[in-house]
Amino acid sequence: MEQISSEQIFAMRQRDVARALRQVLPEHCVLHNEEDTRPYECDGLAAFRQLPMVVCLPENESQIIATLEVCRRLQVPIVPRGAGTGLSGGAMPIADGIVLSTAKLNKILKVDAYARTAVVQPGVRNLAISEAVSAHDLYYAPDPSSQIACTIGGNVAENSGGVHCLKYGLTVHNVLRVRVVTVDGDVVELGSEALDAPGLDLLAVFIGSEGMLGIVTEVTVKLIPKPQVARVIMASFDDVVKGGNAVANVIAAGIIPAGLEMMDKTSSRMVEPFVKAGYDIDAEAILLCESDGTNEEVEEEIARMTAVLEQAGATAIAVSQSDAERLRFWSGRKNAFPAAGRISPDYYCMDGTIPRKRLAEVLIGITHMETKYGLRCANVFHAGDGNLHPLIMFDANQPGEFERAEAFGAEILELCVTVGGTITGEHGVGIEKINSMCVQFSRAELDAFFAVKRAFDTRSLLNPDKAIPTLHRCAEYGRMHVKQGRLAFPDLPRF
Structure with missing residues (x-):
């Protein structure tokens, strides 16, 4: 008797799963041909790839429930996916599983300008929320660098932040309620549009759970009024230690800026030719400190921050004089990741969080690691809350370089834990940092x-x-x- 190969077994399994899914979903919502599933083989962490067996794109909650019923019956693993902009491999498929994309659930269902809330489906882009409520002089505060593309469902999965999370909080601080379909097909609502919800705070447990606990079908977000004015200080430092200490000094002075970001010289030189933000490319470190509020509040806070930065050793200080100039200052920070492609064939973006007072120490440690691993690293990060984003540059075509980049990244995360921090801030664990979890947490x-x-x-x-x-x-x-x-x-x- 002719033996059936593993490839034939997989093909039969794939056919059976796809057939079962097409009985509950429209034909165009089920993809299984390689040319159709290839775009789903990875998320933003493109170093790790796996073709999914089947991709499903349900168009409503009922279809999600039906999809999960099929997967339960056939014992098929499910990888939820938003826009695929995540950077930790959390949406990387499983070979014998399906990818369940919520991209087609992309409607803004309700805006309540009086309550300052919006009810949206998970496939709505982060920036689209602010665009939709702009006429009410409101906006949604969390603003990841990928906000033009990332979706609110993915933001909930990863507890995303952004450059303004220091003052306005992460996703968990700006979401009031989520509607979720459990793997058993039950529809539950976590949180409440009221100030509090009865029972355990399962909303906080769910946000940041990386698609492991349920499928989001609806999210109620908080909206906040647009500030009357916002201005940015761009401060240059001739030493990264001085720049790192300046961050701690700003917070110690009782100032909570709307944004407080830091970039080292490698990052500035990488970004400036790309966006022409006006950065001092000779500075060892640049701080971007934003103040927002009324004219009087901003004027006072800018003066206070300027004094702190000068005392910390800033060699140059520029303050935005228009909103266009403010956005130009931010454009470099927002485009740091794509700009890395100008100077390196590949890069590996890490994500760890440390106490602010240890910034300088960790930056010096990363410099030593550059020599150890023979790879360059550009440092851009949310300095105000200690969330680091080292960009390790390498060439995947050179044997062993990616492995060195991985080891470099793992050592950075171990250093974060050693100084009292954690292995992730907003990118999640996924598959990228799963080994580092063994370092930080006990059995x-x-x-x-x-x-x-x-x-x-x-x-x-x-x-x-x-x-x-x-x-x-x-x-x-x-x-x-x-x-x-x-x-x-x-x-x-x-x-």
């Missing part, structure tokens, strides 16, 4: 994470093998917390 803590996962998804069908490492993975990575010499699983190798 008991990881078990608690799994307990939350099981409470929502007992079958482990939603984005399995992402974000939370298994004991085996931690053991293989060489990072395992052992108590009194005993292993919970004696079959694992000892180190």
